[in-house]
Structure formats: structure tokens, C-alpha cells
Amino acid sequence: MSAQTPYEPKIVAFLCKWCSSAGSDLAGVSRIQYPANATPITVACSGGVSPQFVLSAFHKGADGVLVSGCHIGDCHYMEGNFHARRKLYLVKELLEFTGVEPDRFRMSWVSAAEGAKFAQVVRDFVEDLRPLGPQDKLKAERP
Amino acid sequence: MEAILDKKNLNDWIAALDGWDAYAPALEDGVWSYRPASANAALAHPNTVQPPKGFAFPQREIFFRFEQIKGEAPRLTPVQPEPGRRVVFGVRPCDGRAVPRMDRVFADHVDDGYYRARRKDLAYVGLACHKPQSRHCFCKSVGGSPVSTEGLDVLLTDLGERYFALAVTDVGKALMQAGGALFAKAGASERKAVEQAHAAAVAQPQRGVADAAAAPAALKAGFDSPLWEELAQGCIGCGICTFLCPTCHCFDINDEVTGAAPLKGQRVRTWDTCQFPDFTMHSSGHNPRDTLGSRLRQRVSHKFRYFHENFGMLQCTGCGRCVSQCPVGIDIVQVVNRVAGSI
Amino acid sequence: MIDLGALHTQVRDILETGEVRAVVGWRRGSRGMLAEPVTIATPEEAETLVWDPTCFHNLSLTLVEERKKPSWRPGKPIAVVAKGCDARSLTVLMQENCFRRDEVYVIGVSCAGSGVLDERKLAQRLPGVEPDSAAFDGDAFVCATAGGEDRIPARELMADRCLECRDAHPKLNNVVFGEAQPRAFDPPFAALARFEQEQVGVAERWQFWQRQFERCIRCFACRSVCPMCYCEECVVDSINMAVGADTTAAEKANRIRWIERSASRADNIGYHMTRALHLAGRCIDCAECERVCPVNIPLRLLNNKLEREARVAFGYEPGASIDLPALVASFRDDDPNHFIR
Numbered sequence: 001m002s003a004q005t006p007y008e009p010k011i012v013a014f015l016c017k018w019c020s021s022a023g024s025d026l027a028g029v030s031r032i033q034y035p036a037n038a039t040p041i042t043v044a045c046s047g048g049v050s051p052q053f054v055l056s057a058f059h060k061g062a063d064g065v066l067v068s069g070c071h072i073g074d075c076h077y078m079e080g081n082f083h084a085r086r087k088l089y090l091v092k093e094l095l096e097f098t099g100v101e102p103d104r105f106r107m108s109w110v111s112a113a114e115g116a117k118f119a120q121v122v123r124d125f126v127e128d129l130r131p132l133g134p135q136d137k138l139k140a141e142r143p
Numbered sequence: 144m145e146a147i148l149d150k151k152n153l154n155d156w157i158a159a160l161d162g163w164d165a166y167a168p169a170l171e172d173g174v175w176s177y178r179p180a181s182a183n184a185a186l187a188h189p190n191t192v193q194p195p196k197g198f199a200f201p202q203r204e205i206f207f208r209f210e211q212i213k214g215e216a217p218r219l220t221p222v223q224p225e226p227g228r229r230v231v232f233g234v235r236p237c238d239g240r241a242v243p244r245m246d247r248v249f250a251d252h253v254d255d256g257y258y259r260a261r262r263k264d265l266a267y268v269g270l271a272c273h274k275p276q277s278r279h280c281f282c283k284s285v286g287g288s289p290v291s292t293e294g295l296d297v298l299l300t301d302l303g304e305r306y307f308a309l310a311v312t313d314v315g316k317a318l319m320q321a322g323g324a325l326f327a328k329a330g331a332s333e334r335k336a337v338e339q340a341h342a343a344a345v346a347q348p349q350r351g352v353a354d355a356a357a358a359p360a361a362l363k364a365g366f367d368s369p370l371w372e373e374l375a376q377g378c379i380g381c382g383i384c385t386f387l388c389p390t391c392h393c394f395d396i397n398d399e400v401t402g403a404a405p406l407k408g409q410r411v412r413t414w415d416t417c418q419f420p421d422f423t424m425h426s427s428g429h430n431p432r433d434t435l436g437s438r439l440r441q442r443v444s445h446k447f448r449y450f451h452e453n454f455g456m457l458q459c460t461g462c463g464r465c466v467s468q469c470p471v472g473i474d475i476v477q478v479v480n481r482v483a484g485s486i
Numbered sequence: 487m488i489d490l491g492a493l494h495t496q497v498r499d500i501l502e503t504g505e506v507r508a509v510v511g512w513r514r515g516s517r518g519m520l521a522e523p524v525t526i527a528t529p530e531e532a533e534t535l536v537w538d539p540t541c542f543h544n545l546s547l548t549l550v551e552e553r554k555k556p557s558w559r560p561g562k563p564i565a566v567v568a569k570g571c572d573a574r575s576l577t578v579l580m581q582e583n584c585f586r587r588d589e590v591y592v593i594g595v596s597c598a599g600s601g602v603l604d605e606r607k608l609a610q611r612l613p614g615v616e617p618d619s620a621a622f623d624g625d626a627f628v629c630a631t632a633g634g635e636d637r638i639p640a641r642e643l644m645a646d647r648c649l650e651c652r653d654a655h656p657k658l659n660n661v662v663f664g665e666a667q668p669r670a671f672d673p674p675f676a677a678l679a680r681f682e683q684e685q686v687g688v689a690e691r692w693q694f695w696q697r698q699f700e701r702c703i704r705c706f707a708c709r710s711v712c713p714m715c716y717c718e719e720c721v722v723d724s725i726n727m728a729v730g731a732d733t734t735a736a737e738k739a740n741r742i743r744w745i746e747r748s749a750s751r752a753d754n755i756g757y758h759m760t761r762a763l764h765l766a767g768r769c770i771d772c773a774e775c776e777r778v779c780p781v782n783i784p785l786r787l788l789n790n791k792l793e794r795e796a797r798v799a800f801g802y803e804p805g806a807s808i809d810l811p812a813l814v815a816s817f818r819d820d821d822p823n824h825f826i827r
Contacts, residue, residue: 052760082821083814083815086816089821090796094792095759096688098695099696106827107826137755139752140750140753142408172782173782174701189614193703203750278518376525377522381711386780397747397748411746413747414703416705468780470543470710471523472516474517
């Protein structure tokens with residue numbers, strides 16, 4: 001990385017279609033300023049985010065991975081976010097156990113009405129990732 | 144060229160090898176493996192878990208990188224092995240004997256430039272065995288010896304406080320000459336001592352393949368033997384036996400894609416093994432070697448028959464790794480003996 | 487102690503009466519002291535079965551492999567000699583509908599008071615010695631060589647998995663040999679706790695695991711030996727992609743490959759983490775993966791870590807019952823939520 005371009009963390013954000021993705025849209029149309037570091041990937045439900053997606057994002061060079069879904073009780077599919085919470089808790093624990101900085105993986109519940117919260121989640125994540133520097137533990141060395 | 148090296152001078156010799164990167168067995172996390180030689184390397188190892196084959200034939204090797212911009216010709220950037228001379232210390236004679244076998248494979252009908260580039264800058268300093276490194280050793284029965292010099296550049300023999308060093312090749316001679324005054328002239332008494340040590344080593348009892356000379360023909364005759372499936376009964380289909388083998392050399396070539404627009408990535412060679420079901424899997428889904436027995440037969444027949452048919456020598460050097468590390472204890476010696484004995 | 491004669495009689499009986507079509511057990515192997523898995527189908531072979539501290543293998547694997555063969559036909563049950571851990575894995579396999587309960591006849595062998603030994607511990611305790619046989623003798627293992635016998639306290643040689651065993655007495659069984667007496671070795675997760683005390687910070691943990699993962703040679707022995715790794719296609723393989731004459735280079739290049747076959751650090755980590763996560767709530771700690779690893783990667787730590795998390799955070803115990811829902815297909819309202827913003 002050259003001295004001219006300061007480090008900007010790359011975030012892969014898995015956002016559920018019904019809540020968090022809509023929340024991010026709201027942040028946009030409300031013209032809330034927040035960092036552009038997150039690449040959103042809309043998924044049908046946070047419960048459909050396989051741990052493999054998270055590992056794969058890190059493998060391909062993400063500095064941080066965010067999974068965001070509907071609040072507990074608000075899942076469009078009734079219980080998808082309960083499943084997400086359980087599965088991804090294990091992912092979080094395993095990452096930490098093997099020595100990956102815990103701040104690199106994050107989950108949030110953001111409803112379609114919470115544009116401001118979405119912006120804040122991303123803002124916080126970027127600030128927490130910045131001091132960690134580029135993620136090269138799980139990243140494949142490929143040109 | 145023969146000379147005597149005090150054991151306490153071993154590290155000075157390694158340090159004196161200007162222009163060479165030295166490697167020696169080291170114990171890390173309970174595993175003996177070849178590592179860059181430390182300042183206090185000592186050759187006090189049983190055989191390493193992995194043979195030194197990766198020095199010339201690494202498990203993963205990038206051939207070239209590619210990039211395809213739409214409408215343009217593909218851009219290929221070759222990747223060459225990093226230059227630099229490397230010398231590996233403490234190679235056991237069985238692993239030494241693997242070297243000429245691998246050389247034959249990679250210089251046969253195709254001259255493998257990647258292998259050659261690494262191999263030409265590699266030297267092996269062997270260490271004779273005084274006794275079998277494990278109960279699974281069987282080098283003698285496959286034409287080897289615990290004091291074989293085949294494939295080595297220098298053979299060291301442990302004489303207590305000193306090594307008796309024998310230069311086998313010109314490269315070995317140069318390595319010893321680089322040690323200069325660290326080496327003392329070998330006298331008659333040392334020659335006698337090394338002869339005795341070698342004779343004693345060769346006299347150590349070993350198990351073995353009953354009739355290695357007859358094995359190629361016997362395995363050919365036993366191709367359809369029901370014993371293959373029976374002997375493979377416990378096999379779990381992992382790659383330990385082949386990945387730890389000093390002479391297994393099968394590989395796969397894959398394109399590791401790192402970008403879609405433009406399409407880019409790298410072409411990579413990785414070890415592969417006949418023990419994995421997808422090794423012979425056709426794209427139609429048909430698999431000509433779809434049973435554990437047929438895969439065991441392939442491995443054993445390659446060592447004791449096909450290689451012999453191709454190159455006039457057995458491929459197996461009797462290191463015993465495939466036996467000692469097999470999760471279920473499949474024993475290549477017993478497999479050969481049983482199939483050959485059933486003919 | 488297990489009465490091997492009684493076990494032989496039982497095996498002979500169920501084969502003679504045709505109650506089962508085959509019995510999976512261990513017999514004397516050809517490699518030193520090691521017992522090896524065997525499938526027998528005639529009563530005469532019953533005598534060849536052995537039970538000693540080298541009966542490491544989780545034989546439910548044999549059943550899984552048998553099931554995968556095109557020649558598999560439903561029919562009379564197959565009997566499996568199962569230690570406590572093996573019986574737990576059979577329970578999980580039934581929970582996942584790999585087998586119905588009536589397809590498997592479980593011949594339980596209780597390790598209460600025994601347990602299998604750890605070859606690595608043995609190599610450290612008796613360097614350079616490779617015994618011809620190993621046997622239980624009260625609270626010791628007796629290792630015999632041509633030179634004589636070594637009697638070593640069981641505690642010193644026993645595999646960690648056995649020291650920490652949760653159910654040495656197989657709960658799932660049709661018949662069980664050996665007593666149900668309680669054991670007094672280590673509490674569950676003792677090795678994991680030791681590791682956590684030794685490697686405290688994120689940086690230390692990473693240093694440790696980096697070294698382990700870099701050593702991996704991708705021989706896939708851990709996967710091959712695992713009865714729970716029964717997927718037809720693993721994330722590291724891509725054998726099911728149909729390639730035809732009209733498959734374009736771009737299609738081939740762009741097929742989904744989560745993890746490459748390359749033995750590089752990142753790909754190795756991807757593989758081992760994926761495996762650990764796939765085993766969460768399913769791994770019953772037979773620790774065969776760790777035993778067979780030729781380069782000593784402490785895989786049991788990864789699996790134990792997730793097993794403990796499942797127990798602490800979700801009150802889940804793999805292999806406890808056939809009727810249990812899968813860990814990741816179930817949830818509780820009060821699952822941890824503190825880590826979510």
C-alpha cells in the first residue's frame with residue numbers, strides 16, 4: 001500500500017432483504033453520511049448466511065464481515081434470525097479461538113426503519129477495524 | 144573423497160557453506176521435519192515424518208499467472224522457482240534412494256522444467272542408519288541398504304564423537320571442500336571403524352518383501368486377486384500413505400481464479416493421490432477405480448510393478464512411512480507378500 | 487474388565503441365529519500392536535475379534551462407508567462393536583437419519599476403567615520402543631516387546647479423549663460388556679482448558695494456530711476418518727461439476743470453489759474451520775481426527791471448543807439422544823444475544 005492511500009478497511013456486509021437491506025436504503029435516501037467501506041450483499045434472510053460465506057469473505061480478503069438481519073421476533077420467515085444468531089455465534093467463537101481479532105466479525109439487528117442505526121453500525125465497525133489494519137490471517141495469497 | 148568431521152564442527156561446516164541455504168531435521172510440535180538449519184543443528188533424528196521430496200517437488204507450485212481482458216489476447220506471466228542453492232542435511236538412505244527415482248519420473252518423456260530448476264540446485268547430505276528407524280523399515284528387501292549412497296551427495300556415518308564423511312558426487316566433494324580445515328583426513332582406523340559400522344548396520348534384522356525381484360510379475364498375475372479388496376477393508380481412503388511417500392509424485396493442476404472481470408488467476412500444481420476417489424473420477428461420473436481395493440492395488444502396483452515396467456527398478460525404497468502412519472495399519476509389505484504369495 | 491470370551495459368544499450367537507448379517511469389530515492387525523477394523527460375516531470368525539487399548543477406531547465409520555456403497559441393501563441389521571464415544575456417534579448418525587435404530591445392532595464395550603492409549607504419549611514414555619502388543623491390566627497398560635513388558639499407569643498413556651470421556655459406558659446399546667463403574671480421570675474439556683491457560687491473547691493464539699495450519703498437508707485423513715464427514719461432496723472438492731463439450735472456460739473457471747486444493751495457509755485454515763463448524767453439535771469427541779493426523783495438528787481443540795460452546799451457550803450435548811434436534815437447526819429464545827449490536 002502506498003503512502004498516498006491511507007488504509008481503508010474493506011467490509012463485506014450480508015444484509016437481509018427485509019430489514020437491514022431496507023435499513024441501508026433508508027440511510028441512503030435520508031442522506032445520512034456514513035463511510036463507504038461496506039460492500040453490501042443482500043441475502044434473503046440472515047438465517048441463510050452460511051458460516052462458509054463469512055469464512056469465504058475473509059479468504060477473499062475482507063478486513064471485516066458484517067451480518068445484519070431483522071430484530072429478534074421480526075424475522076420475515078419467523079425464525080431465520082434465531083438460526084443466524086446461533087450459527088454465527090459459533091463462527092464468532094471459533095474465529096476468536098484461533099486468534100482472529102474479535103472485532104473483525106460483527107452482527108447487528110437493523111430494521112427497515114433504522115437507517116440511522118445502520119449508518120452507526122457501519123461507522124462503528126469501520127472505526128473498530130481501522131486500528132487492526134489489513135486482515136491477512138485468513139486471506140489467500142493470490143495476486 | 145573421505146574425511147572426518149568432529150560432531151561439534153557440524154554447525155561450523157554448515158555456516159561455511161557459502162551460497163547455500165541449509166536445511167536439517169528439527170522437532171516442532173512433536174513432528175520431525177526439515178527446517179532451515181539453526182545455528183545448533185544436530186543430526187539426532189529418527190526419520191522425518193515427511194520425506195525431503197518437497198524440496199524438488201513442492202506440494203504447491205505456481206506455474207504462471209493469467210489475465211484475460213475481453214477482446215485481448217490472454218496475458219500469461221510465468222512464475223519460475225526461486226533460484227538459490229539448497230543443501231538438505233540428515234537425509235536417510237531410503238529417502239536418498241528416492242531421489243534418482245523422482246529424477247527419472249520428471250525427466251522421462253517430459254522434461255519438467257520446474258522440477259529441474261529446483262533439482263539442479265539441490266544437494267543431499269545423507270546420514271547412514273545404524274539401526275532401523277522404526278519396526279516398519281524394510282529398505283534391504285527392496286534393494287536398498289541402511290548405508291546406501293544412492294541419490295546422496297555426501298554420506299555421513301556416525302562414529303560416536305565424529306562423522307565419517309564420504310563424498311558421493313562432485314557436488315558433495317565441493318561441499319566438503321568448503322568445510323576446509325574442519326575436515327580431517329580419514330585414517331586407516333577410521334576406515335575400519337566405518338566399515339564395521341556399516342557391516343553392523345546392514346546385519347540388523349529387518350522385516351521385508353519376500354521376493355522383490357519376483358514382485359512385478361507376481362502383482363501382474365495377481366491383478367484380479369480378491370485379496371486387494373480384503374486387504375483394503377480397513378482403508379479410510381485418506382492420502383497419508385501417498386503424501387508421505389518419498390517417491391509418490393502424482394499431481395493435479397488447477398486454475399485458482401481470483402477475479403472474474405477481468406478473468407484472472409494462477410495455474411497451480413498441487414500433489415494429488417490415487418487414494419482419493421476423485422483422482423480417477425470422470426466428468427461423466429464414472430469412476431474406473433471406485434473401490435478401496437482398486438485404489439490400494441494402484442498404489443502398490445505402481446511401486447512394485449508399473450514403475451519397474453517403465454524404468455527397470457522398484458519405486459518403493461522401504462522407508463516404512465506408509466505403514467507407520469496409516470490410521471488403520473495397512474502394511475505394504477504384507478500386501479505385496481500376500482498377493483504375490485497367492486499366485 | 488470386559489470378558490472377551492462372552493463377547494465372542496455373543497457375536498457367534500447373533501451371526502449363527504442370523505439376527506445380524508455382519509459384525510464390525512477389531513482384529514489383531516499387522517502393524518505392531520495396532521488392532522485393525524474388520525467386518526466378519528460367519529460365526530467361525532467371532533474368535534478373531536479383539537478388545538485392547540489399541541482399539542482406537544470409531545467403527546461407526548465402517549457402517550457409514552458400507553452405507554455409501556452402491557451394493558448397500560437394506561436388510562437385517564449390522565452389528566458394531568462400539569465404545570462409549572462410538573455409540574455416541576451412532577446416536578448422531580441415527581439422529582441425522584443415516585440409519586434407523588433397527589438397522590444397527592450395537593455391541594457396547596464399556597471403557598469405564600479402561601480407555602485407549604495414545605501412541606504419541608507412548609512414544610514419549612518409551613522412546614524408540616514399539617511394542618508388539620498392549621493390554622489392560624487394572625489401572626495400568628501393559629506394553630509387551632521382545633525384550634519384556636512395561637507396565638505403565640493408565641493415566642500416563644491414556645488418550646486425552648478417554649481421560650475426559652463423558653460417557654465411557656455406551657448408552658446406546660443392544661448388549662453391553664464391561665461395567666458401568668464411574669471413572670475418575672479428568673473433567674471434560676481439560677485439555678482445552680490447559681490450552682486456553684497457556685495461549686491467552688489473540689496474538690498468542692494466532693501464532694499457535696498459524697504454525698499448526700501451515701503444517702497441514704491436506705491428506706484429508708481427518709475427514710476420511712470422521713464418521714460425521716459423510717457428505718458426498720466436500721467443500722474442498724468439486725467433483726460434481728458436470729463438464730461437457732460445450733462447457734466454456736469461463737464456466738469452468740467460475741464454478742464455486744470455496745476453498746482451493748492448495749496446501750496454503752489460508753486454504754488450510756478455510757478447510758479446518760469449515761470442518762470444525764460442520765461438526766459443531768455433531769462431533770462426539772472420538773478424536774480420531776487428531777489421532778490420525780500425520781503432522782500432529784491438535785484438531786480436537788477446535789472440535790472441543792465448539793462442543794463446549796454448544797454446551798455452555800445452548801445447553802446442547804451431541805450424541806445424548808436420537809430424538810434431539812440438530813444444534814444448528816434449533817434455537818432457544820434466550821440464546822446469547824449480547825454480541826449483536
